[in-house]
Amino acid sequence: MTDRPPAARDHPVTPDGRYFVVRGRLWRMSDPRLPEDRRAHLVTELMRARRAIAAARRSKDTVAEDEAHAAVDRAKRALGERGQVWWDDGAPDLNRHMARTTPYAAWYAARTT
Template identity: 70%
Template structure:
């Protein structure tokens, strides 16, 4: 299932909540490398949880955060028009509320 993406390409919506998209200005090679790092880090979180290795889990969560920041999904916004970051806000409570109501979700 494809999640709806805001008209400006900044967010996608899951269960009514906005999630920041990756920076579209990353070149394809860099983006692919960062996505690979993110997926490896997520698998490391899963594996650490299964083995109840709390130190490894903390390190894996840190690696997830670093990859998401490098992708532009967390941390400073990748756009430069001064618009606020609405990551994790409910779409119905933001400037995207009319758009969200129209897509019928």
């Protein structure tokens, strides 16, 4: 994958393109079938919601923080990073699992040695 999302540019991506790895943990990639304009819009919404979380925390507004967390979740689900997996081969979702405890263990070990 040459045109990877910003979060994955500096991190290894599994050979199947489903996850990138940060500090040994798998994080689900966005659905590669999303049209670029839709993906860009959703990323903008995600970043807006993350900024809203920070602002709500600074102002100690728990209602606004809860709303912002919900907006983050909606954006991540629409991107395919949460919820129903975007692949259709029946493979389980290993999001947030340690790479060394998954079927990617050998691949990851080869990258880190």
